[in-house]
Amino acid sequence: MPSAVAPPPRELSTTPPPVEVPRALAPPPGLHLVPKVCCLCGVEDADPIGVGEDFEYRTSSDTFLAVRCRRCGLIYLNPQPADEEMGRIYPDHYHAFDFKPEEFGFVYRVRRRLEARRALKWCHDLPADARILDVGCGDGFHLRLLKEFGKPGWSLEGVDTDPRAVAHARAAGLTVHHGNIQELPLPADHYHLALMVMTVEHMTDPVGVLRTVRRVLKPGGKVVLVTDNAGSPDFWLFRGRHWGGYHFPRHPQLFTKSTLRKLADVSGFETERIVTPFSPVNWAYSVRNLLDDWGAPRWLVNRFTLKSTPAMAAFTLFDLPLSLVGCGAILRATFRKPAEETRGGA
Numbered sequence: 001m002p003s004a005v006a007p008p009p010r011e012l013s014t015t016p017p018p019v020e021v022p023r024a025l026a027p028p029p030g031l032h033l034v035p036k037v038c039c040l041c042g043v044e045d046a047d048p049i050g051v052g053e054d055f056e057y058r059t060s061s062d063t064f065l066a067v068r069c070r071r072c073g074l075i076y077l078n079p080q081p082a083d084e085e086m087g088r089i090y091p092d093h094y095h096a097f098d099f100k101p102e103e104f105g106f107v108y109r110v111r112r113r114l115e116a117r118r119a120l121k122w123c124h125d126l127p128a129d130a131r132i133l134d135v136g137c138g139d140g141f142h143l144r145l146l147k148e149f150g151k152p153g154w155s156l157e158g159v160d161t162d163p164r165a166v167a168h169a170r171a172a173g174l175t176v177h178h179g180n181i182q183e184l185p186l187p188a189d190h191y192h193l194a195l196m197v198m199t200v201e202h203m204t205d206p207v208g209v210l211r212t213v214r215r216v217l218k219p220g221g222k223v224v225l226v227t228d229n230a231g232s233p234d235f236w237l238f239r240g241r242h243w244g245g246y247h248f249p250r251h252p253q254l255f256t257k258s259t260l261r262k263l264a265d266v267s268g269f270e271t272e273r274i275v276t277p278f279s280p281v282n283w284a285y286s287v288r289n290l291l292d293d294w295g296a297p298r299w300l301v302n303r304f305t306l307k308s309t310p311a312m313a314a315f316t317l318f319d320l321p322l323s324l325v326g327c328g329a330i331l332r333a334t335f336r337k338p339a340e341e342t343r344g345g346a
Contacts, residue, residue: 031060031088031249033079038069039207039253040262045070046078052241052248055289059089064248072262075230075254080204089250090162095306096138096198097165107312116145118277122224122334123150123193130192134158135181135213136199140169147174157191159184182208186216194223200263201227201251210267210335220339222272229331231256233322234282242293244285245329260333269335276328280315281306283329 037044046067053063067078081089090097119142123132128151134143137158146156158176160166169176177184182205194213200206213223228245229235235243245254255263257274264271288304304311319329 028058028060030062031085032082033062034082035079036076036204036252037078038072038074038076039205040074040259040266041069041071043069043071044078046076049075050239050241050243050246052246052289053293054089054248055242055292056247056285057089057091057094059091060249062249064246066246066254072259073256074259074262075256077249077252080252081249083204086161092164096141097162097168107306107309110312112145115142116149119145119195120149122195123154126151126154126192128153129155131155131190132157132193132195133186133191133213133216134195134197135209136160136196136202137169137174137176138162138165140172140174140176142195142197143169143174143176144172159186181216182212188215189218191217192221193217194221196223196225196227198226198228200225201245201247201253201255204252206253206263207267210263210269214268214337217337219337222334222336223269225260225331225333225335226277227255227260227331227333228282229256229276229327229329230254230259232276232282232327232329234286234319234329238286238290242286242289244282244289247285255331257331260331264333264335267335268337270338272334272336274331274333276323276326277330277332278316278319278323279329280312280319281329283315283319284308284311287311 038046046069048065049068050066051063054060064077066075068075123130123146126132132146132154134157137143137160140158143156143158146154156175158169158174159181160169160176160178161180163178166176166178177186194217196213200209203209210223217223228251230245235245238244245251260274261271284304288301291301291304302308306312322328
């Protein structure tokens with residue numbers, strides 16, 4: 001027969017049930033990070049110089065450390081995201097994948113005219129049938145400018161590792177190779193000019209890439225390299241955490257005039273010229289990162305981005321006089337392959 005005795009009452013728990021954080025509010029998991037050494041010296045002998053987060057895209061919950069090599073002065077991230085994390089730290093809406101007038105408006109139109117003038121100056125001494133290679137071409141922005149404003153006989157090609165960027169470039173009718181230039185079967189001693197516009201700072205092996213670029217350039221050919229200036233006033237003002245040029249964690253290498261010369265030397269190039277053009281971008285994003293870190297309202301944070309015409313205009317006027325005295329926010333270097341070098345040279 002069933003027992004008539006009632007079971008003892010269950011003991012009430014004093015521990016509250018776990019609260020489930022909605023997926024949209026949960027911080028993204030950490031990245032797989034790997035230790036690195038200085039790509040110019042090959043050793044790990046560096047001092048911490050800055051620490052920050054992915055303020056712009058919030059692709060992970062990690063904090064990233066920027067260090068300065070004691071031997072050569074190169075600034076680099078240590079540790080850095082592993083290769084398999086590239087698709088994550090460059091999300092689908094990353095601006096360089098599809099920089100278009102519909103989204104960036106007046107800033108796009110101004111940058112298009114400015115960059116067209118700059119690109120044509122880089123190409124002023126090229127022959128009518130020159131072959132030009134854009135390494136890290138993104139959506140093909142500079143190739144489109146050269147196609148529109150350059151000489152009709154120029155042969156234009158690009159290289160990019162991201163399939164999304166390559167798809168946008170090819171949709172514009174451009175010839176773009178997908179992959180790492182070090183692994184692509186590009187012909188040696190072939191191109192008159194290589195462009196690396198805001199590219200080298202994204203690379204984990206810039207020396208290896210530059211050596212490959214030297215191989216595919218004709219003897220006497222040149223590479224024009226544009227990158228952030230880690231020796232500029234905006235860097236020194238915001239270097240501890242919020243400098244826009246860190247672009248945590250997408251810029252594993254950051255250069256000054258002296259470390260760019262070192263990069264040219266170890267890659268087998270001759271340094272022809274290094275100048276500091278003006279740019280408002282790092283100024284604006286440094287302020288943006290500071291406001292974001294302080295928890296400012298989104299409407300205010302978003303006033304300091306590439307899409308903000310007032311911010312771009314104001315910081316252009318601010319950086320222009322600095323560029324005239326050699327302290328602009330970006331660096332532009334021209335490296336030349338030795339004219340006497342032939343196929344198979346070191």
